[in-house]
Amino acid sequence: MLTRIEWSQAEAQTRRRLFERPSLGSDAVAVAQSILNDVRERGDQAVREYAERLDGWAPETGFQVPTSELKAAADALSDADREAILAAADAVRTFHAEQGYRAYEVQTWPGARAGRRVTPLDVAGLYVPAGTAPLVSTLIMLAVPAQLAGVPRIAVIAPPRKGSGVEPTVLAAAFLLGVEEVYAIGGAHGVAALGLGVAGLPKADKIFGPGNAYVAAAKALLAQSPDGAAADLPAGPSEVMVIADDAADAELVAIDLLSQAEHDVLAQVVLVAYSEAFASRVEAEIERLLGILPRADTARAALANSRVVLVGTDDEAAEAANAYASEHLIIQTRDPRGLATRVRHAGSIFLGPWTPEAAGDYAAGPNHALPTAGAARAYGGVTVEMFQKTTTMLELTQQSLETLGPVVEGLAALEGLDAHRLAMALRRKRKIDG
Incomplete structure (x- = not known):
């Protein structure tokens, strides 16, 4: 009961x-921290040792799955399975197509133009759980919004089956979605390799995807580290x-x-x-x-x-x-x-x-x-916006110094930051003198 x-x-x-x-x-945080520290210190060797011990899979040729294996897995799918994957991806794409940050530009003061531009992450790391159940659906949920955001490099990591590599259905789905970079590694050590860029994996700007308690802990710890990848959200x-x-x-x-x-x-x-x-x-x-x-x-x-x-x-x-x-x-x-x-x-x-x-x-x-x-x-689910970032831009003219300048100088003086005040005051003086 x-x-x-x-x-x-x-x-x-x-x-x-x-x-x-x-x-x-659980002991997830302590274990994940130990693995991250070890990978930072010993790099590729540590990752390979964890992969051999925990995954039973650390091929000499490296962790990346050849594109030929992705294609072979896709070719082996039944027509019904192929259609199901593509139909699900279409529905996810339709829903997420309405998302994404908007670029804009406005005039905040006479002669002052302020704007925002939108750019995608350079490298998005996707964690696809495949330990006790190969979550093809997670790959769809992560890859589609990443593609809609325009991410140029999408790297997938997935836990391999003991001694035999990644579940073929995950490889097949990756091929059908146009994702060609898949690595047969999982767990906290896989997250560490992806977040730090070791053992032949790219260094991800941000890691997405749910996992067990150890994966969630590794993502969170990396996100707190200056050299680590950001994380999408707490997903355990x-x-x-x-x-x-x-x-x-x-x-x-x-x-x-x-x-x-x-x-x-x-x-x-x-x-x-x-x-x-x-x-x-x-x-x-x-x-x-x-x-x-x-x-x-x-x-x-x-x-x-x-x-x-x-x-x-x-x-x-x-x-x-x-x-x-x-x-x-x-x-x-x-x-x-x-x-x-x-x-x-x-x-x-x-x-x-x-x-x-x-x-x-x-x-x-x-x-x-x-x-x-x-x-x-404090969080929502994964969105297209999570694969994007915004940059603000500002351009002032001499005209804007007349109205904006006194406000900036007054606030800088209020805070006691005189170099800030002078940065504007000197420009206003140049305008008057010129």
Whole structure:
């Protein structure tokens, strides 16, 4: 039976403990820091040793997968699989095509032109999980917005199968998407190699993609380092909250919970129910469905970290959702859109009984690379803008010195920065003298 709590009766401390993520208790940060330090110190040799020990794959020819292997994998796909990959990519491209920063120029003072230009990253590193399940969908979700942003170099890393390289379906998807640079390496050591540019991998400007707790920790630590790559968002083990009232279909609620629990033993699922009786029906369906799932052992381990929150009203349900700030939020209530308007913190929201989170994972269009562990309070999912950066430009004329100059000089004097004041005052004097 999942741990239960009545939301209205729980104190603030109890609520916080209830929503602690299982990955927070792991040794991921310490392990990832040790690996990063080792790779910084010993470079290629350290990466190869970790790859051999953890991946069972460190070929003498290097980690990059030959383009010929990508093509061969694509050629081996069935027509149905090929069409599914391309159809999903088309939907993701359609959704993301509306995104992207806008360049503009405005006049802020008479004779002063201020503008913004938009340029893509030089090198985007994409992490595609492929350990216990080859996530072809993640490659689609990351590569398509990178291409729309105009990134000239896209480097993919994916954990190899023990002793046999990257899962062919991932290679095939890369070829179909026009991504030719794939490296058979994963984990924190793969992130370190990509973020520092060692072991034959390019140095990425920014690393994108979800992973296990060690991958998430390595990305975060690199982003804090002067020599490391930036990170897209905190994206660790998967999680979902399902809000379901008594009119919801218990079987559909149960399978939505299990679809996240089967990802990872550190995944977490939370059911927000309006009655004890409905929660019990969902639990019974979970137990029945576990009997037919190939990844039942993984799901059972994840369920040990999962919760049931009992609420009495939509307001309480929304309060619980905002407190949890879930990566995925599924709402199966009589008025899902109405309840969704009260939720401020969620990576992605799925409305109504006909909208499984699985649709968003694969082919509906919105991105499935989303913030986890409560980071939805400050982050959204991966967008085209994340693969871009903006640069502002300013050009003043002699005319602008008349109106802007006194303001700049006055503020510089207010702050006691006289060189700042003189930088403008000298120009104004040149104009008067000239």
